[in-house]
């Protein structure tokens with residue numbers, strides 16, 4: 052229960068995080084764009100109003116004459132256009148003499164506050180200095196506010212009187228209210244759009260993140276429902292072929308593998324119980340029969356011998372199982388060393404000669420004089436023992452078993468051929484399974500019967516050496532096991548020693 056709560060908290064955290072990042076990114080982007088546009092707008096409005104004032108200044112110079120008796124505006128009073136222009140020029144207008152004394156000022160200009168005499172004188176001095184350097188540099192730009200706070204752009208500079216005797220200070224201006232309003236409206240619109248987009252972005256982000264994380268939640272929930280008894284659960288993919296589908300697929304494959312090994316384990320437990328029960332039942336039967344029916348010492352002896360055989364089989368089985376479990380859990384690590392494989396093969400074949408002769412089977416070996424490789428001696432001997440004992444066991448009298456060893460480009464090739472009873476095609480895929488014995492002749496339980504574990508060991512040993520094993524068989528004609536082992540493949544050398552060898556297994 053608490054784990055479930057944790058999960059949802061984790062996913063919600065991720066969802067929140069994604070939404071938040073998304074909204075943040077969006078807001079920053081919008082604000083950036085809005086700011087950029089605002090700057091552009093402001094500068095173009097500014098340029099515009101400067102250009103207007105420049106034009107007006109030029110016009111003013113055309114209409115205004117400062118003569119001995121004072122300033123005069125020369126224009127055609129009957130021309131409405133000219134009257135209008137001059138009217139506009141004089142709306143925000145100040146004229147002062149070179150001593151800083153105001154001569155004329157419009158009401159609007161007076162509202163802005165007439166410049167002090169000192170200010171005008173200073174401005175005139177600076178303007179004159181600028182004018183002497185460059186006639187176009189005699190200008191001052193200022194922004195001033197009237198008594199009600201409305202902004203005006205003022206262009207001030209010098210104008211000379213007729214005859215060029217003295218400089219006069221002239222300032223004309225234009226209201227900036229319109230521009231300020233445009234800017235304010237634009238800013239408000241931007242703020243409005245951003246404020247409206249933010250919840251929309253948040254909603255959209257929350258929704259998208261939720262959609263994207265849905266499969267993750269599904270994976271987590273399925274994982275929670277999975278236990279040993281319902282490993283068949285799978286998460287359906289969304290057919291989107293994206294990262295999440297890949298996650299789901301990976302997860303499903305993991306469960307598949309778990310299910311397979313779980314199934315194998317269950318099968319193994321069932322097989323082991325079955326294998327253990329057979330000799331135990333045998334022992335019990337023999338002892339019971341002896342107890343109730345045996346009359347002579349020989350009868351008792353026979354029963355005890357039979358029981359001992361079963362006990363041998365039992366302990367063989369238990370040891371084999373122990374080793375198998377060690378092998379499977381990775382504890383049975385290889386102890387590799389430089390090995391004269393030719394010698395090992397020759398030795399094993401020699402050891403089996405007695406058994407082969409007793410069975411009436413011709414056993415031979417074809418090995419190169421020397422063939423060394425980095426292998427685990429104990430395991431390789433165990434592998435040979437299992438293959439040879441099988442070959443001799445399943446080959447009738449008069450048959451033959453041949454072991455060949457060859458070096459190849461990749462490593463070594465070891466083959467065990469026999470002319471025995473062979474294995475039918477349908478059984479071949481199973482012979483490496485644990486406890487698997489081909490049904491039919493020789494499969495009745497008895498002291499001679501194998502455990503069906505030999506080939507699973509062989510297969511494990513080959514795999515542990517990174518080799519491969521193939522089997523070809525024709526029923527009634529014979530069987531050939533071919534093993535390829537790579538040579539000189541460096542492997543770590545773990546310390547865990549293998550369990551003691553038994554004759555077979």
Ligand SMILES: Nc1ncnc2c1ncn2[C@@H]1O[C@H](COP(=O)(O)OP(=O)(O)O)[C@@H](O)[C@H]1O
Nearest residue numbers: 441442445482488489501502503504505506530
């Ligand atoms: N050389 C062979 N010829 C015919 N059948 C074989 C041969 N080797 C193995 N088999 C079949 O494969 C089965 C599994 O072999 P193995 O794992 O060694 O078990 P076991 O030898 O204990 O029966 C054997 O029971 C047998 O039916």
Ligand SMILES: [Mg+2]
Nearest residue numbers: 441501505506
């Ligand atoms: Mg065997």
